[in-house]
Amino acid sequence: xxxxxxxxxxxxxxxxxxLAPLLTGWVNQWRARLQNKxxxxxxxxxxxxHKLFNKESVxxxxxxxxxxxxxxIIFSCMLLACAIIPTLSTDLPLSPAADAIALVGLxxxxxxxxSLAAMDVGTAFGSLGARREMLVGFLAEPALLxxxxxxxxxxxxxxxTTIVETLAHREFAIYPSLLLAGVAFTMVSLAExxxxxxxxxxxxxxxxxxxxxxxxxxSARHLALLEWAASLKLFAYSCAGLAxxxxxxxxxxxxxxxxxxxxxxxxFKLAIGGFLLAVIETLSAKMRIFRVPEFxxxxxxxxxxxxxxxxxxxxx
Amino acid sequence: xxxxxxxxxxxxxxxxxxxxxxxxxxxxRIVTLINLFMIQGATLVAASFLLGYATNQPDxxxxxxxxxxxxxxxxxxxxxxxxxxxxxxxxxxxxxxVPTVMLVGIGLVILAFSLALPVSRLSSSLAGGSLGxxxxxxxxSFMMMITRSKAVPQVIGFLSMENGLIFAATAVTxxxxxxxxxxxxxxxxxxxxxxxxxxxxxREKFDTLDIHNLEALKED
Numbered sequence: 001x002x003x004x005x006x007x008x009x010x011x012x013x014x015x016x017x018x019l020a021p022l023l024t025g026w027v028n029q030w031r032a033r034l035q036n037k038x039x040x041x042x043x044x045x046x047x048x049x050h051k052l053f054n055k056e057s058v059x060x061x062x063x064x065x066x067x068x069x070x071x072x073i074i075f076s077c078m079l080l081a082c083a084i085i086p087t088l089s090t091d092l093p094l095s096p097a098a099d100a101i102a103l104v105g106l107x108x109x110x111x112x113x114x115s116l117a118a119m120d121v122g123t124a125f126g127s128l129g130a131r132r133e134m135l136v137g138f139l140a141e142p143a144l145l146x147x148x149x150x151x152x153x154x155x156x157x158x159x160x161t162t163i164v165e166t167l168a169h170r171e172f173a174i175y176p177s178l179l180l181a182g183v184a185f186t187m188v189s190l191a192e193x194x195x196x197x198x199x200x201x202x203x204x205x206x207x208x209x210x211x212x213x214x215x216x217x218x219s220a221r222h223l224a225l226l227e228w229a230a231s232l233k234l235f236a237y238s239c240a241g242l243a244x245x246x247x248x249x250x251x252x253x254x255x256x257x258x259x260x261x262x263x264x265x266x267x268f269k270l271a272i273g274g275f276l277l278a279v280i281e282t283l284s285a286k287m288r289i290f291r292v293p294e295f296x297x298x299x300x301x302x303x304x305x306x307x308x309x310x311x312x313x314x315x316x
Numbered sequence: 317x318x319x320x321x322x323x324x325x326x327x328x329x330x331x332x333x334x335x336x337x338x339x340x341x342x343x344x345r346i347v348t349l350i351n352l353f354m355i356q357g358a359t360l361v362a363a364s365f366l367l368g369y370a371t372n373q374p375d376x377x378x379x380x381x382x383x384x385x386x387x388x389x390x391x392x393x394x395x396x397x398x399x400x401x402x403x404x405x406x407x408x409x410x411x412x413x414v415p416t417v418m419l420v421g422i423g424l425v426i427l428a429f430s431l432a433l434p435v436s437r438l439s440s441s442l443a444g445g446s447l448g449x450x451x452x453x454x455x456x457s458f459m460m461m462i463t464r465s466k467a468v469p470q471v472i473g474f475l476s477m478e479n480g481l482i483f484a485a486t487a488v489t490x491x492x493x494x495x496x497x498x499x500x501x502x503x504x505x506x507x508x509x510x511x512x513x514x515x516x517x518x519r520e521k522f523d524t525l526d527i528h529n530l531e532a533l534k535e536d
Contacts, residue, residue: 174324176331183335297415298342301422305334308422312429312448313327 008089008251008259015263016082020235021045021228023274030278045231052224060121060217070117071218071225077110078232087239088262089251090161090168099158100148103240104141107192110229111137118214129213132289136191136198136210139296143188146303150181151244153310160243168247176313180306182245186280187299189237191292194230196281198292208286238277242269322370323445326487329363330446333483334425337456340476341421342414346468347405350395353472357387360479364486375494376486382501383482391475391508398512399468402519417463421456428452436488446487453480465526467518471511478504 025045032039041047059068084098098106115130152158154175155166191198194211215226243250246269251258287295336356343349361384368376399405432448457477464470482500485492492500522529 174321174328176324176327179328179331180335294342294414297418298338301418302335302338304422305338305425308425308429309331309334309449312433313445 002091004256004259005091005093009083009092009094011259012087012089012092013079013083015087016079016232016235016239019267019270020082020231021049023235023238023270024231026271026274027234027278027281030275031281034278034282045227049224049228052219052227053221055220057220057222060123063121066113067117067120068222070113070120071222071229073113074110075225075229075232077106077113078229078236081106081236082232082239084160085236085239086161086164086243086250087266089259090165091251092161095159095161100152100160100163101145101158103160104145104148107144107233108137108141110233114214114226118217121217123217125213125216129210129216132210133214135289136292136296139293139300140188140191143184143296143300143303144192146300146307147181147185147188148244150177150303150306150310153307154178160240164243164247164250167244168250175310177306177310178245180302180309182241184299184303184306185241185245187295187302189241190280191296191299193234193237195277197284197287197295200286208289238270238273239266242266242273319370322366325366326363326370327446327449329359329366330449330483330487332359333363333453333479334449334456337453337460337476337480338418338421340472341417341456341460341463346399346466347396349469349472350392350399353395353476354388354392356476356479357383357392360483361388363483367486378494379482379486379492379497382497386501386505387475387479390505394508394512395468395472398515402515404466404468417459421459424455424459425452428455447484450480450484450487453477453483456480465528467511467515467526471508471515474511475504475508 022042022045025040025042028044029039029042080094080098081103084092084095084103086092086095111133115133118126118130118133120126148158151163151167154177155163157163157166190196194200199210199212200208211230215223218226248265250266251262333356336352336359340349340352340356343352361380364376364380364383368374368380428451429448432451436445436447454477457473457480460476461470461473464473478500518524518530
């Protein structure tokens with residue numbers, strides 16, 4: 001492990017922590033603008049976090065220790081996920097710890113804990129949200145795995161850094177299977193990040209919410225951690241998508257100059273991606289919950305189709 | 317530059333056509349269905365032009381232009397007119413169990429791919445690999461005709477199957493003889509015109525476009 005590797009790992013972590021709320025703020029701002037509302041400031045998520053961290057936490061009377069520890073577990077899961085996805089550089093000392101399959105496992109672990117915590121205090125909305133989250137999760141996970149396998153099949157590795165390295169630095173080629181996987185990935189990330197066709201992150205209408213219903217009982221620093229974890233998850237998904245489908249600009253090992261250049265490139269890509277997310281959210285209407293399995297089933301089938309096309313057309 | 321990437325681009329277009337076939341299977345709204353069919357036609361046109369340019373065969377330009385005029389401009393325009401006149405423009409078809417249909421679709425794709433793999437190894441053409449995709453599109457459109465109960469989606473299924481056929485012919489043989497192309501184009505045109513008349517007749521007789529009404533021999 002070189003000092004440059006450690007530096008880029010540290011940089012990736014700090015950047016994820018700092019940029020994740022900014023990305024959420026950026027998406028919210030564009031969404032408000034596109035819907036003809038007056039937009040909140042770009043720094044609104046930071047103000048929110050600041051406010052929540054300074055409040056006194058109120059616990060439900062029957063809350064167990066699981067309820068108290070869950071936010072910390074979820075937050076660290078998301079942080080680790082951000083650490084192993086190559087955002088700026090592929091020279092990440094932490095990345096051998098977890099490959100693409102373990103990444104999906106990390107998200108699953110966070111999901112299990114948030115659902116358990118939601119059911120822990122025993123309110124009706126918590127259990128309702130947890131059930132719905134599980135309904136979304138068990139369909140989204142296989143689809144996400146298949147998308148990652150599409151990329152793995154092309155690059156013959158499940159390690160995220162190797163995937164990005166191979167895709168970014170080999171001779172430019174068009175992979176039709178990545179087109180299918182890209183569509184599937186977009187659908188999965190919309191569902192996983194509680195975005196509009198599946199769930200509305202801003203809703204407080206009790207009967208339709210999924211993610212909000214689960215964190216309804218949380219307050220103060222626990223809520224802040226969960227909100228931050230949600231931003232980190234969005235950031236992780238965006239970076240994973242950018243890394244697999246638009247890998248250009250990610251720095252290789254032992255190139256400090258490229259590392260400097262990688263940051264503005266990443267910011268540019270995230271800005272475009274966030275804007276497109278806001279456009280998708282504005283253009284689509286929220287689905288009935290019973291349509292969600294169909295939506296995610298389609299995503300799964302598309303990613304399987306990607307694998308099949310890969311087999312038919314031969315790996316480049 | 318373009319010639320270097322031509323095989324990859326053809327494969328990309330083939331995948332797009334397949335993606336659109338799947339989108340059509342799961343689409344409930346008739347207007348969107350027609351628009352999807354139009355996009356599929358446009359992709360086919362792009363693929364023929366590209367293949368014509370890459371292999372230096374002017375025949376394929378004519379074939380592409382024919383597809384452009386018929387499948388991207390004329391037939392969608394006519395279908396839009398028909399659904400406006402029949403007042404089914406905003407019709408939403410209740411599909412039976414989309415996930416099951418999609419699963420069967422994946423099965424069909426696997427079947428088509430495994431059938432086409434040995435054949436495409438023999439083909440020396442630029443885009444031999446996409447034979448399997450073309451075959452899958454044909455089977456998927458076929459399934460769409462079977463699963464739909466309204467007349468307009470069935471017609472679109474028929475036309476989309478024809479798209480798959482043309483693509484298969486273009487991909488494997490680098491284009492059919494011109495006279496055959498013209499024959500097929502004329503067939504499709506006449507077919508659509510006749511089916512259009514049929515739709516009006518079905519509507520007049522039963523007040524609906526649901527073709528289940530045609531299954532009974534006499535009215536009860």
